[in-house]
Amino acid sequence: MPIDGETNAKLEPALYVVATPIGNLADISERALDVLKRVDVVAAEDTRNTQSLLMQYGVKARLIAVHDHNETHAADGVVKLITEGKSVALVTDAGTPAISDPGARVVAAVHAASLKVVPIPGASAVVAAVSASGEGEGGFLFHGFLPTKTGDRKRALAALYPLGYPIVLYESPHRIVESMTDIAAVFGASREVVICREITKKFETIKRVLLADAVAWLESDSNQQRGEFVLVLTKPNQDAAIEAKTAEAATLERTLRILLAELPVKQAVAMAVQLTSEKKNTVYELALKIRDELSDV
Structure with missing residues (x-):
C-alpha cells in the first residue's frame, strides 16, 4: 500500500x-x-x-x-x-x-x-534477538559493538556490569570467541547469554547458555562462529546483583586503604578510580572517611 x-x-x-x-x-x-x-x-x-x-x-x-x-x-x-x-x-x-x-x-x-x-x-536485529531471548519484559539496554581491543573491551564491559538490565551486544564472527571469553571473565560464569546467529537466514541459531559454557559451545562447531551475532546477556539475578555490589564496595574500600597508606588523598583517589571504574565522587567520599578513621587511630 x-x-x-x-x-x-x-x-x-x-x-x-x-x-x-x-x-x-x-x-x-x-x-x-x-x-x-x-x-x-x-x-x-x-x-x-x-x-x-x-x-x-x-x-x-x-x-x-x-x-x-x-x-x-x-x-x-x-x-x-x-x-x-x-x-x-x-x-x-x-x-x-x-x-x-x-x-x-x-x-x-x-x-x-x-x-x-x-x-x-x-x-531489526536488536528487536528480533530480544523477542527470541525471553528477556524483553522489563526493558533492556542496547550497547552495540564492543571495542576491538581486549583491554578496551573489558573496560567497556566493566562499565556495563553493574547495570540491572539485559544487555544487547553486536559482534562479528572473527571476534566472537575472544569477546565471549572477555564477557564471561567480567560478568561471571553463572550469568546466561542468548546467542543469536544469522537471524532470519538459513542457518539461524538461537542458543541460551551459561557464560561458563558459551566459549566451549562456540568452539565445539566452527560453523557456530560464522555469520553476524547478536548477544543478549540476561538480566542479573537479584541476589547475585546484591552480592556483586557488596563485593565491589569491599574491593573499593580495600583498594583505598592500601593506597592511602602510601599516597595523599588526591593521588589515592585518582588511582582508585582508574583501578575500579567507580565514580570519582564516590571514591573521594570514601577516601575522606577512611582518612579520618585512620587519623583517629
Missing part, C-alpha cells in the same frame, strides 16, 4: 528512514518498497549491496553513499537535497538504519536543519 495513498505521486521532501531485511527477503514491508520506488535518492551504507538488494525487488534508484568515512559530508549533502525539495531514503546494509550505524549522524543533521524525518519501520 502506498505511503500516502497515491501510487505515483512525488513524495514530500523528507528523510525516510527505511528498514530493509536482515536476511530473509520476504521481511520487507509494502510501505518500504513503495518509498524506495518513489524517493528521488537512496542514501546507502554500501551502494553495491543496496543496488543488489533493490534489484531483487525490481526497484531502480539513484544511490549515494553514506558510511563511516564520509558521514559528515554525506549528511550535509542529504540536508541540501531535502532543502532543494528532494525526498531521500536512508537505508543500511541490513535492518533498521541509524542504530549502531553511521546513518544516525545523517538523521541528526536533518533534525538540526529542522527538516522532516519519517521512520519506515521493519526488520
Whole structure:
C-alpha cells in the first residue's frame, strides 16, 4: 500500500528512514518498497549491496553513499537535497538504519536543519534477538559493538556490569570467541547469554547458555562462529546483583586503604578510580572517611 495513498505521486521532501531485511527477503514491508520506488535518492551504507538488494525487488534508484568515512559530508549533502525539495531514503546494509550505524549522524543533521524525518519501520536485529531471548519484559539496554581491543573491551564491559538490565551486544564472527571469553571473565560464569546467529537466514541459531559454557559451545562447531551475532546477556539475578555490589564496595574500600597508606588523598583517589571504574565522587567520599578513621587511630 502506498505511503500516502497515491501510487505515483512525488513524495514530500523528507528523510525516510527505511528498514530493509536482515536476511530473509520476504521481511520487507509494502510501505518500504513503495518509498524506495518513489524517493528521488537512496542514501546507502554500501551502494553495491543496496543496488543488489533493490534489484531483487525490481526497484531502480539513484544511490549515494553514506558510511563511516564520509558521514559528515554525506549528511550535509542529504540536508541540501531535502532543502532543494528532494525526498531521500536512508537505508543500511541490513535492518533498521541509524542504530549502531553511521546513518544516525545523517538523521541528526536533518533534525538540526529542522527538516522532516519519517521512520519506515521493519526488520531489526536488536528487536528480533530480544523477542527470541525471553528477556524483553522489563526493558533492556542496547550497547552495540564492543571495542576491538581486549583491554578496551573489558573496560567497556566493566562499565556495563553493574547495570540491572539485559544487555544487547553486536559482534562479528572473527571476534566472537575472544569477546565471549572477555564477557564471561567480567560478568561471571553463572550469568546466561542468548546467542543469536544469522537471524532470519538459513542457518539461524538461537542458543541460551551459561557464560561458563558459551566459549566451549562456540568452539565445539566452527560453523557456530560464522555469520553476524547478536548477544543478549540476561538480566542479573537479584541476589547475585546484591552480592556483586557488596563485593565491589569491599574491593573499593580495600583498594583505598592500601593506597592511602602510601599516597595523599588526591593521588589515592585518582588511582582508585582508574583501578575500579567507580565514580570519582564516590571514591573521594570514601577516601575522606577512611582518612579520618585512620587519623583517629
